[in-house]
Amino acid sequence: MTGKIGNITFDCANPRELSQFWAAVLGYPWQDWPPQMKAELLASGLTEADLEEKSVAMDPTGVGQRLFFQRVPEGKVVKNRVHLDINPSLEGKATPEQIDEEKDRIVALGATVDHLHDEQWGPIREYHYVMLDPEGNEFCIH
Numbered sequence: 001m002t003g004k005i006g007n008i009t010f011d012c013a014n015p016r017e018l019s020q021f022w023a024a025v026l027g028y029p030w031q032d033w034p035p036q037m038k039a040e041l042l043a044s045g046l047t048e049a050d051l052e053e054k055s056v057a058m059d060p061t062g063v064g065q066r067l068f069f070q071r072v073p074e075g076k077v078v079k080n081r082v083h084l085d086i087n088p089s090l091e092g093k094a095t096p097e098q099i100d101e102e103k104d105r106i107v108a109l110g111a112t113v114d115h116l117h118d119e120q121w122g123p124i125r126e127y128h129y130v131m132l133d134p135e136g137n138e139f140c141i142h
Helices: 015-026 035-043 096-109
Strands: 008-012 054-057 067-071 084-086 112-121 124-132 138-141
Touching (some): 015 054, 015 067, 015 096
Antiparallel strands (some): 054 067, 112 124
């Protein structure tokens, strides 16, 4: 048996806000706690404040990756050691024009551009944006 990635987890200050941002980036419909699950959680003794501590962005089809967000007391202080790469093309490598369009779309959702990386690596053109989500987590658009 082999393992598989169940979640990509983000430590953050505002789980609900960050999950809404990433749901929009990935084209997932965002949903707060489903009503039945929320009722069960509250019936178990959790409070509305407890429910604000965690959130999720998930593909309702189950095909796309599930992102989990949990509140932590400390802020981000150093560069991520792992980051997400967003590819705006569903058919292979994205063109610079597709990458630029995706950058503009994601900036409109609340991200900021850290820098554009446009260099040759041998015969390969490396063209991508290094971005920051609303809490400063790095990700790239390739």
